[in-house]
Amino acid sequence: MQQHAMQRQALIQRIEADERTMTPGVLQTSVMADSHQAPYASDPNSINVGNLPQTYQPTIRESELTSRILDLMTSEDGSLRFQRSLLGQGFVYPLDLVQYIMQHGYILIIAAKDDYGIESVKVFIDFVKQYPHMFNWVTSALEENVVELMMHPTASKLILYCLRTLSYRQKLFLFQAATRNCKKLGKNAIGKVILEECIKFSQDSQRRNILNRLLYHALTLSKTSKGNLVLQFALKIGDQEFDRDICRVLKNHLEDLSTDENGSYVIEACLKSSGGEELVRKLAGLEKNELERLVTDRYANYIIQTALKISKGTSLYDELVHAIRGLSEELREENFYATKVFRCIGSLEREIKSNH
Structure with missing residues (x-):
């Protein structure tokens, strides 16, 4: 003030x-x-x-x-x-x-x-x-000054008002500003709300432009406290092309993001999206030491559990379970997070048997 x-x-x-x-x-x-x-x-x-x-x-x-x-x-x-x-x-x-x-x-x-x-x-x-x-x-x-307004505690309410009351044509300059500045907006507590609203209100090519820009900055945004929320929001809108593309982009950084507090939320959202199968396949094919790192990590163990749950009943599930069971026996008793993963497998196995 x-x-x-x-x-x-x-x-x-x-x-x-x-x-x-x-x-x-x-x-x-x-x-x-x-x-x-x-x-x-x-x-x-x-x-x-x-x-x-x-x-x-x-x-x-x-x-x-x-x-x-x-x-x-x-x-x-x-x-x-x-x-x-x-x-x-x-x-x-x-x-x-x-x-x-x-x-x-x-x-x-x-x-x-x-x-x-x-x-x-x-x-x-x-x-x-x-x-x-x-x-x-x-x-x-x-x-x-529109980006400044988008991140201002009071003026941002004007941007929301414009998004909700102007005609689609009149709102185009807001979508274009959000596209050009999605990284800056996505890392800001107020800006990320405006960015999400721009995604929600945009259509066709305008939405595609914003999502493509998010893809370009996906790795950076995944590791920030606000940016990961924007990516989770985008993954919930049901755009299969975006789901597939972001899973493909982040697949090569799977270990790094899975063990990061903010990044793990994005990977979990990716697993639950329509493109999640690609990440499950990546997890099942990890080297033994790489998989062990994830199973024993405070954040990544939830990624493994999510992958198991969404792939239950598929061949990918069998591959992932086989890989996890191939890890050191001591992990089940010595590591708290690994114990949670093995308990998850036990619970899922009982569900599968009861359904047969």
């Missing part, structure tokens, strides 16, 4: 302002000098926010006006007044207010990080999304 306040202070000098001091003329920054009507009011999609008319003459300094708008958007009472203004119930033309904010997109970034400001930004987006041309400018304003 202190850092946010300092950033805001650096951008603008806060001033004391009351709503009554902001007359309609104050925000008519793009209105022709001899007119009190916004020239674009009849057609919001015709706004030319990139090229203001030559007669553009703000009535007060822009920094002061920006500060007033931010004060309005980020205070409890002001936020409500701002929202009423966009509904045409306030003291300025709604489109004058919208155009000014679009010309100064950082207003949205600052406000989105504030508990009251975020509500103002939500209403702003609801207003602008009705007009495609205007919404393109909002997208441009947010794009540069």
Whole structure:
């Protein structure tokens, strides 16, 4: 919060302002000098926010006006007044207010990080999304800072709101940002939630792009406390191509990940996926010393137990049991984790016999 306040202070000098001091003329920054009507009011999609008319003459300094708008958007009472203004119930033309904010997109970034400001930004987006041309400018304003917003404790709620309320086309810039930054988002506690939501709401090629990027960073993410959760989430959506590909990618790191606290969760999820058979086959074919390392490890013993359970009744199960029973007899009595594996085999064997 202190850092946010300092950033805001650096951008603008806060001033004391009351709503009554902001007359309609104050925000008519793009209105022709001899007119009190916004020239674009009849057609919001015709706004030319990139090229203001030559007669553009703000009535007060822009920094002061920006500060007033931010004060309005980020205070409890002001936020409500701002929202009423966009509904045409306030003291300025709604489109004058919208155009000014679009010309100064950082207003949205600052406000989105504030508990009251975020509500103002939500209403702003609801207003602008009705007009495609205007919404393109909002997208441009947010794009540069969208990853920062995705990982911010307050602003991330705006991203979730956008994912749940915008049209699919309007959400594309969020999916693209998630794809480009999936490693960074996946390692962040808040970012990983946004990344999961992007996976959930995306479709077809957009989802495939995110999943492919996750594959590229799968080894790194598997070893992080948040990244492993993202991969587990992706493995639960039922995409068989992704299941198969991630099992193939992580197969060559099976021992390393199985003995890692975070990585073991990913391997367990892989085993339970539609591509898990490949990992069971890999386990059954390990060298004796490699298999023993897993059977006696505090994390990897659960991997072995999971592999046994999901392969029960198959030839792979028989191969894996045969390999485990070929290990040192002393393991059954001397190693706590190995004992759990042998007990699992005993339990599964009894189930198999009872079913016959």
